[in-house]
Amino acid sequence: MPRVLIVAEHDGGRLNVSTARCVSCARALNDAELTIAVCAADPGAVAAQAAQLAGVTRVLAVANPANTHALAAVLAPQIVALAGPFTHVLGPSTTFGKDLMARVAGLLGAPQVSDIMGIESPSRFRRPIYAGNAILTVEAEAGVKVVGTVRMASFEAAGGGGSAPIEKVALSVELPAHTRFISVSAAKTDRPDLLTAARVVSGGRALGSAEGFKILYSLADKLGAAVGASRAAVDAGYAPNEMQVGQTGKIIAPELYVAVGISGAIQHLTGIKDARTIVAINKDGEAPIFEVADFGLVGDLFQIIPELEKLVG
């Protein structure tokens, strides 16, 4: 029977939805026993949320003031201390999980399967390579512990309704002091989270400026959508880095993706190919984005977007 340890992502008070997606991934392993590890300064509230996820067997709550901020170098030895009895150790393929899990894999000397998009058996996993232009099935050597990061766009969040027992765990592992959190700056927004939004409006370099992006924010608010950006737009300073969608940015799977003034480099398409419906608006009718769009509209975005806003408002 597979025994899976899932590393919870949270902000100290709230469980990130990425953990519920990891639970769905782990449930694809038949009859798996699912344990969620919550490492926090005060894990109570987050552990209670984790315990409610459907299919979870138990929650391990590790309290330590060193866990106030999620630092991979500090968390990894704790996860390793918990990992002994488990066949699989999973985390989300978010910047939190990608940073942490590979360090865990390194300490364990275990192989890591990055960006798991499908599970064929306890040792066979599907994952995208070459910016999603090929899908690779890997098979782990018999008997090795597998570390994995779970591709967020491939799994729905597990539902609630569970009531797994919560065990407090005291770990006696030495934690390094060589890495210190200084600050995090995040733009405050009332818009939905880009990684999980049902609708996303994204802009490219054709928006021309940060000012130009405002017409997208306005449309997004009418649609209840999150706002994303191409790498070109982020590089040009029109949008902050956390809005970047693509191979090296966020990989998303919204119901509706509206690409505005984005030509559609393969690295960008990687980030959106799981969207249910893609709309492309671009003045260049030959842009590669039209090859993946369900609906394409060729024209001047500065004219089309305000029209669109009126029509959906």
Place this chain on the structure above:
Amino acid sequence: MKRILVGIKRVVDFNVRIRVRPDGSGVVTDGVKMSVNPFDEIALEEALRIKERGGAAEVIVATVGPADTQQQLRSALAMGADRALHVQADGVIEPLVAARALLKLVEREQPFLVILGKQAIDDDNGQTGQVLAALWNRPQATYASRLEILGDTTARVTREVDAGLETLEVDLPAVITTDLRLNEPRYVKLPDIMKAKKKPLETLTLAALGVEQRQQLKLARFEPPPQRQKGIRVKDAAELVAQLKKKGIL
């Protein structure tokens, strides 16, 4: 001597459209343009800038890969690296093996900083930097978009994370992995390519370093991704909204 070690990987150039071999055994790489992994070029550029500011005396580039990888090491030397270390190995090199080899080089060269790309654009694993930091028991700062060296003992790193920008302080030595916006790598000039031919390039083997080329993940099957159906063109915003409503999306 204050040294920076930069890891580079030979990958299919980012402009190449990848094709999967019909028998599912891999992707077509015959006659395909190969390059230094773009994130590794950013790593090298950062190391060179630190050296040019007087923050380091020597920049060493290292790779684990087949004989052909010497082309990419020469490119790195042309960019400005002082010398190159080539751990020659064929076949699949998993991140754990690459990191173990790099650790041996770290122990030999004693750099105060190791800079790697955050991921290679071929296998998209994104692991080697973190695995090296784990094995070395040193700090890691991944996805760096800004790097400041503060004296001899610490570095301050701004990281691109899902929430925005995070700043960490790490004791040196440390492993840094680069994100896109850390810098823009320089173009190589012809005279530098000529000069690079005379720079030292040392060839080593995994066996000589005492690293076993273990493969824990078998590459069982390669497939092309599912293709999206080509959609339709609409003539204006009104038709777009009508279509989205018809499909039940709006």
